[in-house]
Amino acid sequence: MDCTAPWRPPGPGHPRPGLVANGTAWTTEIGWQLPDREPTRPDLRIHRTAPAAVAREILRLVLPVLDDEAARTLQDGARARLELLAEIGHAMRAQGAATYERAGLLVNTSGITWSSSGCRYSATLHGTNPVADIQFQGPARAVERAVAHFLPESAPGRPVPAGIRGRLERRMAQVLARHGHVEQLERKGLAFGSGPGPYGHVAPAFDPAARAHDITPASVDVHGVGVDFLISLAPHLAR
Template sequence: MSTFLVAPAPAATALAQLLPARRDAAWQPRPAAFAIRGGAPTSVLTQHDRTLVVTEHSGAIEIWGAEPQSMYARPVAVVDASTPDAVAVLAAEVLRSVLPALDNEAARYTGPGHDPRQVLHTKGEALTELGYLLHDLGAADLTRCEHTDGPALRWKTSEGAEWDVLSLGYEGTFTVAYNGPVSGLYGLLPHLLRPTPGDGHTDMGSAFTRHLGARFPQLAPVNAHEVDFGRLDTPSGYIALPSLDVCPDHAEDSTQVAAQISHVGIDLLLSAASALV
């Protein structure tokens, strides 16, 4: 790493503005002490105890989870700077994978005096934050629940669809469940899915799976009644007809479905809250 005066990364301020505030604190850009790549503009973003490093190098904007401790370290997110709306594309990936990874790392910390129950307490505070925002947006029947696996949040939309955000253990991320018309997922899915070129799975599966694949090519048919998506480092889950008794040979936006999505970060849910009511 270089120790001379480091120029700030121009994308850092714009990126900070696209990430949601947490507990009344926005992300704050500040000068970096080191250039991660020699001479490359570099800035640090901080929010409470979370840190991201932004650098611009060789036509790319890179995100590092922290100042790398090894020459073999790699950025956790990269976008070509020439990509249309490059900073927005990068922000979406930070919400999709980078911040959830930071939260999971914090949840796994087992240093002296660490109580795993603190993880559930922290997740409960995050759900309270989401609950206030959903209330302001008009969510109906908003209810805070306590399950054996941890705190949860439940509400309904104006269309009668039901959402649940569940803790399900000691990870830093959440599981989202949905029951309602498939169109109720159309606002959230772009936040969850990495952009993928192509026409989707429109030549295979059932009318139900083709209906979804035509709109979201990242959704892959599992069988005639179900599609799935995602990887271990991103939100992953399924969307299915509520029963095998439901005929998959006809589908429209009002078709009723059940969905479950795991590995979802609270920052993504806060950013996408308007799509959840």
């Protein structure tokens, strides 16, 4: 990564698909190159230059786009899906979690489940789509810690939307608002995430009248999670 040069697309000899990243003292600009597509301007701007932060955002936001392009040429979608599932399982087992792989509830879906730190996780892949839907259930405190790994870095001081109904919903909204957009759904529960990257929703409380303690049961679904990003989170999600 060139941290001083102005934006420039990759040259003719750049491998396909590929990435180019240029940076200044405060911002990193990233473009991706695909078959029949040359980046003429940045596809993504990150207001960070630390290598770890940039790598995280590439895993979270960029690689799913490249993987989706590559998946369009696959002939055997079921095999590719099971191979990705095996990679997820291997990463989680390497951290000590026991995994269970199964056919999904819908046609052409496959899933894997595991438990860690009081949470039960389920990752589902659909067709040849290389991004996963993640569901996790467990005590509110553990769920709050888990969902934060999928979202932009926190920025304390972001406002919490007014008028959130439900004790658990208000508690979760205070956490999610630090990471970006959050709003209440018509049937209670919360929606969070906007723009590129993972997004999802918080299920309504099992008991709307109950207080929202650290051990109150909570359930969250996160969509649009790249497999590489999920694997990178194994040390946080499977210990």
